[in-house]
Amino acid sequence: MRLVPAGRACLFTTLLFLAPGSTVDISVLVLLPVESSYLFSMNRVKPAIDYAIQNLGQSRLNFSVQYVDSECGNKALFNLVDISLLQKPDVIVGPVCDYAAAPVARLASHWNIPMVSAGPLASGFTHKVPEYSYLTRVSPSYSKMGEMFLAMFQRYRWKRVALLYAEDFEERTCFFTMEGVHVAFSGEDYQMHSFVIYDQEDQLDHIVQQVRDHARIVIMCASSHSIRKIMLAAHRQGMTSGDYVFFNVELFNSSLYGNGSWKQGDKFDLEAKEAYQSLQTVTLLRSAKPEFYKFAADMRNRSRHHYDLTSEDDNVNMFVEGFHDAILLYAKALQEVLKQGYSKTNGSKIVQKMWNTTFEGIAGQVSIDANGDRYGDFSVIAMTEPRTGTQEVIADYYGLNGTFEVRPNVRLLWANGMPPPDEPSCGFTKDHTATCKSCGLGESAVTGIVVGSLLGCALLLAFYLFRKKYKITIERRAQMHEADNGKHHHLREDSVRSNLSAA
Numbered sequence: 215m216r217l218v219p220a221g222r223a224c225l226f227t228t229l230l231f232l233a234p235g236s237t238v239d240i241s242v243l244v245l246l247p248v249e250s251s252y253l254f255s256m257n258r259v260k261p262a263i264d265y266a267i268q269n270l271g272q273s274r275l276n277f278s279v280q281y282v283d284s285e286c287g288n289k290a291l292f293n294l295v296d297i298s299l300l301q302k303p304d305v306i307v308g309p310v311c312d313y314a315a316a317p318v319a320r321l322a323s324h325w326n327i328p329m330v331s332a333g334p335l336a337s338g339f340t341h342k343v344p345e346y347s348y349l350t351r352v353s354p355s356y357s358k359m360g361e362m363f364l365a366m367f368q369r370y371r372w373k374r375v376a377l378l379y380a381e382d383f384e385e386r387t388c389f390f391t392m393e394g395v396h397v398a399f400s401g402e403d404y405q406m407h408s409f410v411i412y413d414q415e416d417q418l419d420h421i422v423q424q425v426r427d428h429a430r431i432v433i434m435c436a437s438s439h440s441i442r443k444i445m446l447a448a449h450r451q452g453m454t455s456g457d458y459v460f461f462n463v464e465l466f467n468s469s470l471y472g473n474g475s476w477k478q479g480d481k482f483d484l485e486a487k488e489a490y491q492s493l494q495t496v497t498l499l500r501s502a503k504p505e506f507y508k509f510a511a512d513m514r515n516r517s518r519h520h521y522d523l524t525s526e527d528d529n530v531n532m533f534v535e536g537f538h539d540a541i542l543l544y545a546k547a548l549q550e551v552l553k554q555g556y557s558k559t560n561g562s563k564i565v566q567k568m569w570n571t572t573f574e575g576i577a578g579q580v581s582i583d584a585n586g587d588r589y590g591d592f593s594v595i596a597m598t599e600p601r602t603g604t605q606e607v608i609a610d611y612y613g614l615n616g617t618f619e620v621r622p623n624v625r626l627l628w629a630n631g632m633p634p635p636d637e638p639s640c641g642f643t644k645d646h647t648a649t650c651k652s653c654g655l656g657e658s659a660v661t662g663i664v665v666g667s668l669l670g671c672a673l674l675l676a677f678y679l680f681r682k683k684y685k686i687t688i689e690r691r692a693q694m695h696e697a698d699n700g701k702h703h704h705l706r707e708d709s710v711r712s713n714l715s716a717a
């Protein structure tokens with residue numbers, strides 16, 4: 215066994231202190247996919263890890279890094295085990311893919327090996343004890359994004375939402391993204407309705423119609439191609455005049471995932487431009503500082519010289535940045551631990567030093583919460599020039615203090631001057647079959663219906679004043695909640711089961 219008894223470990227490190235020239239060898243195992251279609255593929259991340267290690271400065275740490283293919287799947291676990299038969303690594307860096315990371319994180323906890331990664335982003339990994347207790351995530355997870363939506367909804371006083379996502383049954387990026395929102399919202403008494411797109415041509419018109427009957431605020435995750443089709447369908451159904459708000463989650467706005475612009479050079483461009491006035495895009499808040507530009511230039515240079523990567527703008531994304539900072543964080547924690555006289559094999563001490571801390575990353579401050587997950591900062595982008603169709607950042611969310619701030623001087627944010635209510639004044643037709651089934655009747659009945667529905671609304675108002683509506687709403691909500699739970703039971707169970715079945 216490699217574990218040194220505590221007494222000998224102390225003696226060992228004391229000896230190191232006595233000999234200032236000596237170094238501590240650290241073996242790092244990096245588990246990432248070699249396949250270059252990922253934003254966090256080996257080719258993209260390797261230069262960043264090399265850069266971080268080269269720039270650690272005066273340090274007694276002698277890193278030797280082994281890069282191994284995770285194949286974004288079970289191979290990550292198998293490779294970890296195979297390598298550990300010879301020698302266990304001191305630290306595991308990666309994987310990012312949720313299904314690859316889950317079993318690796320379990321084994322890392324079992325072996326007391328710190329694991330730092332710019333992923334996995336799924337909410338399931340928030341529950342660190344007992345399975346993932348050695349996992350530190352240096353990129354904001356989907357639950358942090360969910361907290362951003364929660365802060366936004368509280369600000370705009372929305373409590374009802376449609377979640378619309380594309381399901382691929384493989385890496386399930388959009389499923390996990392929406393799960394983050396769902397987890398954040400289910401702590402509150404919010405009404406959620408989820409809608410799944412199973413394939414790109416999957417009757418988007420029909421889905422949009424269903425969304426229309428259930429919610430006015432829509433959070434979406436799908437390819438930019440599908441998003442455009444959804445927005446066009448919404449436009450055809452009259453949902454883009456300000457009563458509905460659509461959010462598109464596009465954390466990495468990378469051209470790898472397609473061109474997110476309304477403008478595609480086809481005959482729908484004009485309609486799409488109008489429709490996109492109702493669309494806001496949620497992305498990561500990126501920061502930069504002089505050091506970052508040097509880093510970015512170096513990354514471009516290295517990938518041009520050493521790797522087969524040609525695209526320029528995609529080289530430095532959140533993952534590349536995150537893995538750089540993961541090395542910094544680990545090295546910083548390790549140095550503290552060594553200084554205090556513990557050994558590099560004391561994984562729990564090192565993990566403890568990495569959590570609940572703030573340090574200077576390559577692009578700005580990085581804060582890790584007391585649970586070992588990075589706080590996330592996000593931006594919201596919207597169209598502010600309807601004529602030209604240009605978009606800009608209109609609001610930001612800061613995870614550390616949990617504030618959602620609309621940028622000053624943002625013009626034309628809402629069509630009606632303020633955020634639309636999340637329900638029509640008379641409720642959704644599906645909810646109020648008794649009071650509002652008027653919709654769609656002939657001209658002759660209109661007057662009577664207007665009076666009737668006015669009376670209905672007045673009655674509701676009266677109920678409200680007498681605080682009876684409160685009770686009605688609670689009951690209705692409880693029913694909806696049950697139905698909703700049915701759908702989301704599936705969602706949650708899947709996420710748990712998938713973690714289990716990957717082991």
Ligand SMILES: *[C@@H]1O[C@H](CO)[C@@H](O)[C@H](O)[C@H]1NC(C)=O
Nearest residue numbers: 236237238239240276277278
């Ligand atoms: C650093 O580690 C490598 C591989 O373990 C070893 O070959 C090398 O001698 C070490 N360098 C120093 C300065 O200890």
Ligand SMILES: *[C@@H]1O[C@H](CO)[C@@H](O)[C@H](O)[C@H]1NC(C)=O
Nearest residue numbers: 465466467497498499500607
């Ligand atoms: C996405 O694009 C917007 C506008 O071009 C930019 O402000 C933002 O920083 C980008 N986000 C990411 C994560 O690259």
Ligand SMILES: *[C@@H]1O[C@H](CO)[C@@H](O)[C@H](O)[C@H]1NC(C)=O
Nearest residue numbers: 469472473474475477478479
């Ligand atoms: C998307 O495509 C449009 C039209 O082809 C182009 O004008 C725009 O610059 C592209 N945007 C990005 C981010 O590539």
Ligand SMILES: *[C@@H]1O[C@H](CO)[C@@H](O)[C@H](O)[C@H]1NC(C)=O
Nearest residue numbers: 511512513514515516519520
């Ligand atoms: C880019 O890489 C080449 C070869 O590795 C090196 O000679 C050059 O100085 C580098 N340039 C920058 C700006 O880092």
Ligand SMILES: *[C@@H]1O[C@H](CO)[C@@H](O)[C@H](O)[C@H]1NC(C)=O
Nearest residue numbers: 217220223556559560561563
């Ligand atoms: C790590 O250090 C703690 C003291 O804080 C000690 O209780 C524990 O046994 C050590 N673990 C190892 C593996 O040395």
Ligand SMILES: *[C@@H]1O[C@H](CO)[C@@H](O)[C@H](O)[C@H]1NC(C)=O
Nearest residue numbers: 569570571572582583584585
């Ligand atoms: C996190 O650190 C701060 C001081 O840096 C401390 O006051 C706080 O109790 C710590 N939180 C946890 C949960 O350890």
Ligand SMILES: *[C@@H]1O[C@H](CO)[C@@H](O)[C@H](O)[C@H]1NC(C)=O
Nearest residue numbers: 611612613614615616617619
């Ligand atoms: C929250 O943090 C951000 C960034 O650190 C800062 O700009 C903002 O003023 C803070 N807001 C509050 C209310 O403290």
